[in-house]
Amino acid sequence: MMTKKQVVAALVRLYPAAWRAEYELELTDILLARPLNARAIGDVMWNGLRQRALSAEPSTILGLAALLIILARFALSGATYGHDGTALLQPSSKTFPTVTVTFLASEFYAILLMGCGCWTHFRRGGPAWHAGVAAVKMSLIASMPIMVGALLMMSGLVDLTGPGGSVHLPSPWSILVAPLARLYQAWLWGSIGGFAGKSIVRRRQRAASA
Amino acid sequence: MARKPRTGPASDPELLILASLASGPNHGYAIMVDVETFAGVKLGPGTLYTAITRLVEKKLIAPESSVGRQRPYRLTAQGAATLSELLSDMRRVATVGLKRLEPA
Numbered sequence: 001m002m003t004k005k006q007v008v009a010a011l012v013r014l015y016p017a018a019w020r021a022e023y024e025l026e027l028t029d030i031l032l033a034r035p036l037n038a039r040a041i042g043d044v045m046w047n048g049l050r051q052r053a054l055s056a057e058p059s060t061i062l063g064l065a066a067l068l069i070i071l072a073r074f075a076l077s078g079a080t081y082g083h084d085g086t087a088l089l090q091p092s093s094k095t096f097p098t099v100t101v102t103f104l105a106s107e108f109y110a111i112l113l114m115g116c117g118c119w120t121h122f123r124r125g126g127p128a129w130h131a132g133v134a135a136v137k138m139s140l141i142a143s144m145p146i147m148v149g150a151l152l153m154m155s156g157l158v159d160l161t162g163p164g165g166s167v168h169l170p171s172p173w174s175i176l177v178a179p180l181a182r183l184y185q186a187w188l189w190g191s192i193g194g195f196a197g198k199s200i201v202r203r204r205q206r207a208a209s210a
Numbered sequence: 211m212a213r214k215p216r217t218g219p220a221s222d223p224e225l226l227i228l229a230s231l232a233s234g235p236n237h238g239y240a241i242m243v244d245v246e247t248f249a250g251v252k253l254g255p256g257t258l259y260t261a262i263t264r265l266v267e268k269k270l271i272a273p274e275s276s277v278g279r280q281r282p283y284r285l286t287a288q289g290a291a292t293l294s295e296l297l298s299d300m301r302r303v304a305t306v307g308l309k310r311l312e313p314a
Contacts (some may be wrong), residue, residue: 022263023259023262023263025279025281026237026238026259026279026281027238027255027256027277028281029238029239029280030238030239030255030258031255033239034255039254040254040255040256042254043254043255043256043257044254044255045256046256047254047257047259047260048256050260051260051263061265070215123241177215203241
């Protein structure tokens, strides 16, 4: 069984590292000094997760949001492939990669990438290409389910082709490579968002000084 | 015993911490006990430190050098001005509201 000290240490670990560096000792002492009831545990858990969400990078927040959208699409319609706009995977219009992840090629996703770039610039400043790098990170997070799915197909642990191969899917390799081949676009949209963020910041500064 | 307001501006953790520090610097645990005594509001440890974090970021309170493991916080000049403004607003509303509740 866990001791009170261990429970407190686990609760405090819910907070982001930067926050802990500042307040860990104080919060630990208070938790150890008072009775650790369900209300106190719930309060610390809720606030710890809130701090984590507040301090998370825009790329992580938007990347996870995009990941959830992809997972929801998979849960709703499974691993579908075709020219239909609702399919999870589409044949690519280019020779390489041979597959496109529909959501990652959508205009809505491009807007999310620009939003990520803009938000990153508001938070961190710096050159626009830094915002592009953040958008690449966001894309890597969003692509996780696709890449993990492809790896599981490759290893033979998962068969997404349905009973008797009823669903036609391209090779796992092309599915694995598809999101990676689009990373340059993520960088581009993110950088554009970074530029937009930069000009908004400049305009605000000019308005403030006028 | 003080009544325990559950909602409303008088139970806002940031306001309560500012009011607690108006009497002088204090550390987290002492603020928690003080708020419970003068306002009847039990601030959870997580809520207390989330509010302290926000107040430090807004520069309304500032940490002082630690005494052992405990670090006291003090009200800044900006914090005192903000608290005074908030309480004056609340007093104005309370005065008008109470007056209107009096039977004519």
